[in-house]
Amino acid sequence: MAHRVLVSDPISEIGVALLNDHPDIEADFNTGLSPEELIAIIGDYEGLVVRSQTKVTPEVLAAAKSLKVIGRAGVGVDNIDKEAANQHGVIVMNTPTGNTISTAEHAFTLMLSAARNIAPGHASVLAGEFAAGRKANQGIELNGKRLAVIGMGRIGTEFVKRAQAFNMTVVAFDPYLTQSRADELKVELADTPDAALTGADVVTLHVPLTDDTKGIINAERLALMNKGALVVNCARGGLVDEAALKAAIDSGHIAGCGLDVFENEPPAADHPLLSLNKFVAFTPHLGASTAEAQENVGIQVAEQVRDFLATGEIRNAINMPSLDAAAREAIGPYLDLSASLGKLLAKLGLSNPDALRVSYHGPFAKKDTALISRTVLTNFLESSRCDGQVNIVNAPGIAAQMGLELVESTINAQTEYNELLVVELRKGEERFRLAGTLIGSSPRIVEIDRLYVDTNIRGHFLIVRNDDRPGIVGAVGTTLGNEKVNIANLSLARNKTQGNALTVIEVDEPLSPEIMAQVRAIPGVTLGTGVSL
Numbered sequence: 001m002a003h004r005v006l007v008s009d010p011i012s013e014i015g016v017a018l019l020n021d022h023p024d025i026e027a028d029f030n031t032g033l034s035p036e037e038l039i040a041i042i043g044d045y046e047g048l049v050v051r052s053q054t055k056v057t058p059e060v061l062a063a064a065k066s067l068k069v070i071g072r073a074g075v076g077v078d079n080i081d082k083e084a085a086n087q088h089g090v091i092v093m094n095t096p097t098g099n100t101i102s103t104a105e106h107a108f109t110l111m112l113s114a115a116r117n118i119a120p121g122h123a124s125v126l127a128g129e130f131a132a133g134r135k136a137n138q139g140i141e142l143n144g145k146r147l148a149v150i151g152m153g154r155i156g157t158e159f160v161k162r163a164q165a166f167n168m169t170v171v172a173f174d175p176y177l178t179q180s181r182a183d184e185l186k187v188e189l190a191d192t193p194d195a196a197l198t199g200a201d202v203v204t205l206h207v208p209l210t211d212d213t214k215g216i217i218n219a220e221r222l223a224l225m226n227k228g229a230l231v232v233n234c235a236r237g238g239l240v241d242e243a244a245l246k247a248a249i250d251s252g253h254i255a256g257c258g259l260d261v262f263e264n265e266p267p268a269a270d271h272p273l274l275s276l277n278k279f280v281a282f283t284p285h286l287g288a289s290t291a292e293a294q295e296n297v298g299i300q301v302a303e304q305v306r307d308f309l310a311t312g313e314i315r316n317a318i319n320m321p322s323l324d325a326a327a328r329e330a331i332g333p334y335l336d337l338s339a340s341l342g343k344l345l346a347k348l349g350l351s352n353p354d355a356l357r358v359s360y361h362g363p364f365a366k367k368d369t370a371l372i373s374r375t376v377l378t379n380f381l382e383s384s385r386c387d388g389q390v391n392i393v394n395a396p397g398i399a400a401q402m403g404l405e406l407v408e409s410t411i412n413a414q415t416e417y418n419e420l421l422v423v424e425l426r427k428g429e430e431r432f433r434l435a436g437t438l439i440g441s442s443p444r445i446v447e448i449d450r451l452y453v454d455t456n457i458r459g460h461f462l463i464v465r466n467d468d469r470p471g472i473v474g475a476v477g478t479t480l481g482n483e484k485v486n487i488a489n490l491s492l493a494r495n496k497t498q499g500n501a502l503t504v505i506e507v508d509e510p511l512s513p514e515i516m517a518q519v520r521a522i523p524g525v526t527l528g529t530g531v532s533l
């Protein structure tokens with residue numbers, strides 16, 4: 001059956017066509033839906049493509065029973081409830097690079113427009129007030145002015161290049177900007193927003209809206225700027241305290257602003273900032289609205305959603321490690337191994353464990369261990385809970401809710417294998433562990449609770465723990481033979497000092513409860529488990 005994708009905001013036609021051109025994808029383009037309309041239909045879709053208009057709320061996600069992926073044709077994902085997406089196991093992807101240049105150019109345009117009164121000047125010409133408009137709209141030069149940039153990511157960096165061409169000096173605040181990168185970009189590095197704003201003539205914002213950045217430009221920080229300064233926001237409404245900005249402009253300390261975004265969009269007609277008539281430029285969230293940016297993000301989002309649904313390839317996910325096709329192929333056998341170890345752990349291991357420890361011995365450490373550990377956890381939870389609601393996105397959240405800690409470690413000590421993946425359940429002082437490796441490119445399970453075996457990772461298995469004395473394995477074989485169960489493989493291990501043994505028998509078909517009861521009744525069998533991996 002085709003994977004159905006709903007495109008609920010306008011993206012480029014080429015993007016929609018890219019989805020529909022794939023034989024396994026069926027895309028519906030249905031924009032302008034009310035929240036109720038979206039909730040009514042979202043259950044039919046595995047993919048959802050949005051820009052910023054569609055609000056993907058917890059209610060939408062609760063109704064999205066088949067949804068696997070949300071693709072955002074753009075950068076900001078604040079219209080998508082990430083907590084709820086994680087909880088429901090939905091991957092959220094954005095297209096981080098497609099609109100960078102357009103947005104930087106737009107922010108720069110807002111700065112120039114505010115500085116040179118383009119909007120009020122234009123209005124005066126249209127109103128037939130040429131001479132009055134000329135008199136009222138003297139501007140400010142940017143040459144030699146001090147620019148504060150909050151957020152030196154993709155857009156911030158592009159803005160700075162343009163500002164330097166205008167001979168502005170730049171100071172930047174970004175907690176992730178290193179001194180060497182600041183030197184390379186020829187910007188002064190501020191260690192606080194206050195330090196960046198002190199003595200600045202213009203501030204421009206290029207950060208996401210988060211709990212940390214909400215209201216980052218407030219009354220106190222505006223007061224640190226030079227008299228006559230400008231505020232430019234082409235990132236997100238909510239970063240600037242709009243009431244504080246209006247008060248600072250009214251007081252004459254701040255000259256004006258260039259805003260593409262507002263705390264509430266659209267802003268109310270009587271929004272206090274809209275009454276400004278000097279050093280002002282407003283646009284209706286147009287930062288990414290160019291033909292080029294829309295084509296870029298439309299194509300990128302369509303390709304990402306298509307590839308994820310068709311092949312499982314993950315690109316630009318904000319709630320999952322990325323996995324391109326080549327990496328996926330390289331890591332595939334390790335993911336298969338970790339899935340089987342997770343499932344087997346659920347069948348054989350401790351009940352209600354406190355922790356799941358995944359340790360990597362050998363060159364494993366150079367692989368994407370986060371994804372391998374998540375795969376162990378997901379399969380462990382899936383097989384323990386049997387409610388079909390666990391997947392690779394929501395597994396860490398579910399584990400945390402259950403009080404199960406996922407611990408990862410890299411161990412340098414040599415083992416007899418080149419690489420060894422050990423998964424261990426812990427409950428107080430109790431431990432239960434399994435280990436696996438790759439022999440050539442073939443994943444094998446090589447240890448069950450400190451007993452050394454060598455077995456496949458896929459198939460139907462009978463796992464027997466028994467006293468280490470003659471006749472028991474024979475009796476198990478006879479029981480299977482009598483029931484016409486064919487044995488494909490057999491692996492034996494024993495602990496001489498403890499006097500017990502472990503037998504892993506691979507069989508051609510799943511074992512019925514009746515056969516399992518017969519096996520468990522054999523004298524000397526202490527534990528018998530039938531497992532399909």
Ligand SMILES: NC(=O)c1ccc[n+]([C@@H]2O[C@H](COP(=O)([O-])OP(=O)(O)OC[C@H]3O[C@@H](n4cnc5c(N)ncnc54)[C@H](O)[C@@H]3O)[C@@H](O)[C@H]2O)c1
Binds near residue numbers: 075150152176209236
């Ligand atoms: N107006 C529009 O149409 C439009 C278009 C595209 C993007 N945007 C907005 O612009 C923002 C920036 O986009 P980008 O592509 O440059 O993103 P980006 O991820 O490349 O850059 C964001 C930068 O913000 C920094 N940052 C995070 N928290 C910070 C904090 N507390 N203080 C200072 N810096 C902090 C990060 O380290 C990063 O360098 C996005 O969040 C998006 O919401 C708006």
Ligand SMILES: O=C(O)[C@H](O)COP(=O)(O)O
Binds near residue numbers: 051052053075285289
């Ligand atoms: O975060 C973004 O990419 C911009 O805000 C663009 O949003 P839009 O796709 O709704 O124009």
